[in-house]
Amino acid sequence: MNEQSLDTRLNEIQMALKQKGYRLTSSRQKIVQALLDCGGHITADGLLEVIHQTDITVGRMTVYRTLELLSELGLIRPVYQGTGAAHYILLDGGHHHHLICSGCDAVFEFDECSLQEVGQLLAERFNFAVEGHLVEFYGRCQNCQ
Ligand SMILES: [Zn+2]
Ligand SMILES: [Zn+2]
Ligand SMILES: [Zn+2]
The missing domain is CATH 1.10.10.10 (Winged helix-like DNA-binding domain superfamily/Winged helix DNA-binding domain)
Structure with missing residues (x-):
């Protein structure tokens, strides 16, 4: 930063x-x-x-x-x-995102977010006041594939 x-x-x-x-x-x-x-x-x-x-x-x-x-x-x-x-x-702006490699445990941060819509849907469906999200995608990084 x-x-x-x-x-x-x-x-x-x-x-x-x-x-x-x-x-x-x-x-x-x-x-x-x-x-x-x-x-x-x-x-x-x-x-x-x-x-x-x-x-x-x-x-x-x-x-x-x-x-x-x-x-x-x-x-x-x-x-x-x-x-x-x-x-x-x-939680910058109420959200935070990770890609986590299960091979080497490397953590990659990413800012692009298209999950606000999902949050909205969930909020309506469960009558839940969503305040933020932490998302972690697991997988394999370039070196570990
Ligand atoms: Zn890796
Ligand atoms: Zn992070
Ligand atoms: Zn997000």
Whole structure:
């Protein structure tokens, strides 16, 4: 992500917090900034490690609580794989997409999305208020075919 879209994302998250009556405290700002900088796909402890490289005043509980809060607000989402700790991914505009290679476990991100329509259909059919989606396609990458 380039500088500008990082700033825009930070702004969006700040606005979303504000709307729900939360302040972007300096600790929260550092956590969000670190999360955006690394592009997500990181565990809470991994993120804490990154933050502690520049600032050791941010506590572990603050990181955990902030990630929980951001998840509740639908800005990020925890992904659980096996028994390991959750990885947090950024829900840019409420959605996130992966291609995952079952041969080498490579993960490819893609932005093109034609799933909003499917979401609409499901929303109507199940009377379900859809807030976002995380889509993972499994298969084999070029090298593993
Ligand atoms: Zn592969
Ligand atoms: Zn991703
Ligand atoms: Zn999508």
